Amino acid sequence: xxxxxxxxxxxxxxxxxxxxxxxxYSDTVRILKxxxxxxxxxLEEEDEDRLRVRHLLGHAFLNNGQWMEAESVLENVVIxxxxxxxxxxxxxxxxxxxxxxxxx
Numbered sequence: 001x002x003x004x005x006x007x008x009x010x011x012x013x014x015x016x017x018x019x020x021x022x023x024x025y026s027d028t029v030r031i032l033k034x035x036x037x038x039x040x041x042x043l044e045e046e047d048e049d050r051l052r053v054r055h056l057l058g059h060a061f062l063n064n065g066q067w068m069e070a071e072s073v074l075e076n077v078v079i080x081x082x083x084x085x086x087x088x089x090x091x092x093x094x095x096x097x098x099x100x101x102x103x104x
Contacts (some may be wrong), residue, residue: 005042009035016056031070032057046084051077055095067102073083074099
């Protein structure tokens with residue numbers, strides 16, 4: 001099931017990227033929520049794909065003007081990444097940067 005879930009997540013990720021590029025931010029959020037739901041049902045909390053898609057959802061929330069939702073999602077991702085990654089990991093830095101944008 002994990003491979004099937006990863007494929008669905010990748011497909012939804014690609015759809016969301018196209019929608020975001022076209023400026024359809026609410027649709028981007030909707031698609032990424034689906035991807036997060038699949039990831040949370042099928043992948044471990046520390047799984048890289050699960051964390052990545054949650055980071056993308058936080059970013060999409062920001063682009064859609066949903067700062068509180070973005071903050072909540074991104075804070076959770078930072079907590080997990082701090083626990084599981086090295087402190088100088090670029091993925092952690094990217095999520096912390098995106099979280100910081102919530103406060104601008």
